[in-house]
Amino acid sequence: MSSHFETQAIRNQMERSQYLEYSTPLHLTSSFVFEDAEDMRASFAEEKQRNIYSRFSNPNTTEFVQKVIQMEGAEEGVAFASGMGAVFATFATFLNAGDHIVSARALFGSTHTLFTKYFPKWDIHSSYFPVDDLSLLEALIQPNTKCIYVESPTNPGVDILDLEVLGKIAKKHQLLFIVDNCFATPYLQQPIQYGADLVIHSATKLMDGQGRVLGGVTVGKKDLIRELFLFARNTGASLSPFNAWVLSKSLETLAVRIDRHCENALAIADKLEASQEINWVKYPFLKSHPQYALAKKQMMKGGNIVAFEVKGGLEAGRNFINAIRLCSLSSNLGDSRSIITHPASTTHSKLSEEDRLAVGITDGMIRLSVGLEHHEDIWNDLKNALSNLG
Numbered sequence: 001m002s003s004h005f006e007t008q009a010i011r012n013q014m015e016r017s018q019y020l021e022y023s024t025p026l027h028l029t030s031s032f033v034f035e036d037a038e039d040m041r042a043s044f045a046e047e048k049q050r051n052i053y054s055r056f057s058n059p060n061t062t063e064f065v066q067k068v069i070q071m072e073g074a075e076e077g078v079a080f081a082s083g084m085g086a087v088f089a090t091f092a093t094f095l096n097a098g099d100h101i102v103s104a105r106a107l108f109g110s111t112h113t114l115f116t117k118y119f120p121k122w123d124i125h126s127s128y129f130p131v132d133d134l135s136l137l138e139a140l141i142q143p144n145t146k147c148i149y150v151e152s153p154t155n156p157g158v159d160i161l162d163l164e165v166l167g168k169i170a171k172k173h174q175l176l177f178i179v180d181n182c183f184a185t186p187y188l189q190q191p192i193q194y195g196a197d198l199v200i201h202s203a204t205k206l207m208d209g210q211g212r213v214l215g216g217v218t219v220g221k222k223d224l225i226r227e228l229f230l231f232a233r234n235t236g237a238s239l240s241p242f243n244a245w246v247l248s249k250s251l252e253t254l255a256v257r258i259d260r261h262c263e264n265a266l267a268i269a270d271k272l273e274a275s276q277e278i279n280w281v282k283y284p285f286l287k288s289h290p291q292y293a294l295a296k297k298q299m300m301k302g303g304n305i306v307a308f309e310v311k312g313g314l315e316a317g318r319n320f321i322n323a324i325r326l327c328s329l330s331s332n333l334g335d336s337r338s339i340i341t342h343p344a345s346t347t348h349s350k351l352s353e354e355d356r357l358a359v360g361i362t363d364g365m366i367r368l369s370v371g372l373e374h375h376e377d378i379w380n381d382l383k384n385a386l387s388n389l390g
């Protein structure tokens with residue numbers, strides 16, 4: 001019986017134990033016991049699907065992963081200790097020395113560091129295409145290219161990449177198409193519909209949505225996930241049962257939270273656009289967004305990240321941040337609390353100025369992760385800070 005997104009997120013629970021608990025219990029156990037020698041043998045031979053050791057699987061991590069699999073329309077999945085655990089394990093599983101990655105230029109900071117600082121140690125190199133011109137992508141594909149990697153919407157510039165076009169290019173060249181879907185969540189966008197082979201999430205962000213735990217997950221095709229699972233269980237970046245328990249409960253409210261995040265973000269983006277103190281504002285569901293039509297096509301709503309630039313450069317940016325009273329100053333995002341970040345001096349400070357500007361991170365750029373407070377209160381905070389640019 002197929003039911004709706006919200007219903008599955010709430011009702012897709014692990015089997016009840018002998019105690020008939022109402023809410024999913026937490027299974028804090030490092031390992032599991034066997035009935036007898038035959039049970040032990042058959043379990044290790046994988047003749048039966050069961051939990052052996054919590055680095056491999058645990059009922060709580062399984063429940064969490066099962067929910068994400070359903071939400072993304074995937075076949076299988078693996079959970080990780082963090083989003084970066086998922087990103088690293090996914091590349092480490094499928095790439096060999098000498099392989100090449102073609103990636104959108106705008107990347108989460110640590111993923112960029114992975115590509116530029118660590119992968120070259122293993123002779124894995126990457127080429128970047130600009131987010132606003134996919135026509136340049138095919139020219140970057142080499143005989144040793146293994147995958148196309150993107151995030152959409154991008155961080156922190158909220159650009160939108162055409163997943164359908166990317167999926168077709170990946171298929172044509174027989175490349176793995178890997179999407180970090182963290183900013184959209186599966187509620188707003190399901191990359192597998194457009195041909196993604198693997199979809200990665202930092203569950204730390206909107207999936208938890210309340211700033212409590214770290215987690216990551218990769219879902220996708222069965223044969224690929226099998227390989228990833230073997231890598232993951234031998235390398236150890238496993239999601240803890242406690243974090244999985246928190247995350248699984250969080251997913252029950254994902255749809256209602258994202259609905260409100262998006263409503264609030266659109267209201268704030270509208271008001272910013274009408275403000276005299278900013279140079280520009282970017283939000284996927286604002287008509288002024290360069291990829292507005294594409295955003296409408298592949299996303300159900302615009303997400304919760306709004307980017308804008310205050311007038312007056314670095315100094316004004318700092319004055320703005322210092323005048324903020326309600327919103328949190330933090331590098332996190334996707335939380336019930338609204339969060340303000342200054343990417344040039346924090347999350348993307350390791351990039352050269354040239355690399356920063358290439359992905360639209362100017363000195364005065366502010367990234368706002370719109371939370372679940374009343375949107376009038378968020379706006380009053382921003383309005384007050386905007387009147388204090390100095």
Ligand SMILES: *Cc1c(COP(=O)(O)O)cnc(C)c1O
Nearest residue numbers: 082083084108180182202204215
């Ligand atoms: C935060 C984030 C990550 C990394 O996730 P962690 O849970 O912090 O390790 C990866 N990709 C994107 C787009 C992110 O926002």
